[in-house]
Amino acid sequence: MALSGCAEEAGVTEGSGDAASDSAASTPAAEQPPTEEEAGTEIAMAGTAWLTVGTDGAVQTTFVDEDGRYRDFRNSEPFGQGSWEQRPDGTICFEPDSGTGACWEIEPDGSETDIFATDSEGRRIDIKRITYAPPQDDEDG
DSSP: OTGGGTTTSOOOOOOOOOOOOHHHHHSOGGGSOOOTTTTOSOOOOTTEEEEEEOTTSOEEEEEEOTTSEEEEEETTEEEEEEEEEEOTTSOEEEEESSSOOEEEEEEEOSSSSEEEEEETTOOEEEEEEEOOOOOOOGGGO
16 A cells, blocks of 8 residues: 555455444444444554555555554565554555655545545545554564
8 A cells, every 4th residue: 555656556446344233223323433434534544454456466565553654565575664644634644764755535435345545646546454464573584
């Protein structure tokens, strides 16, 4: 994702989740937390991982660490890293250790696993949530 690196590559559209549950019917609506759609673009990004597939078939994966850092991989090889922040309006900004950063507006696509991200130039990609893997300790390699 470091969405800054994959903006020109169209994304993946996969999966949909069913958020219905029996317990929701028994809880008054006023006590239920808002869904991501109802809350706007407030999608918690810390401790998540995202994947997109470019038009060239390259797989871009971004791990958004809780400490304000991110790690990018392209076809499973390290591709970049830097810092990130989620602004109060839900915008996610990535600042690579080298190069130019970018900010993205995010919005749910109606599933539980995908979101759309749009940069300041209007490029929109579909990214899929995947399993988060924390950074390895230097001792672990």
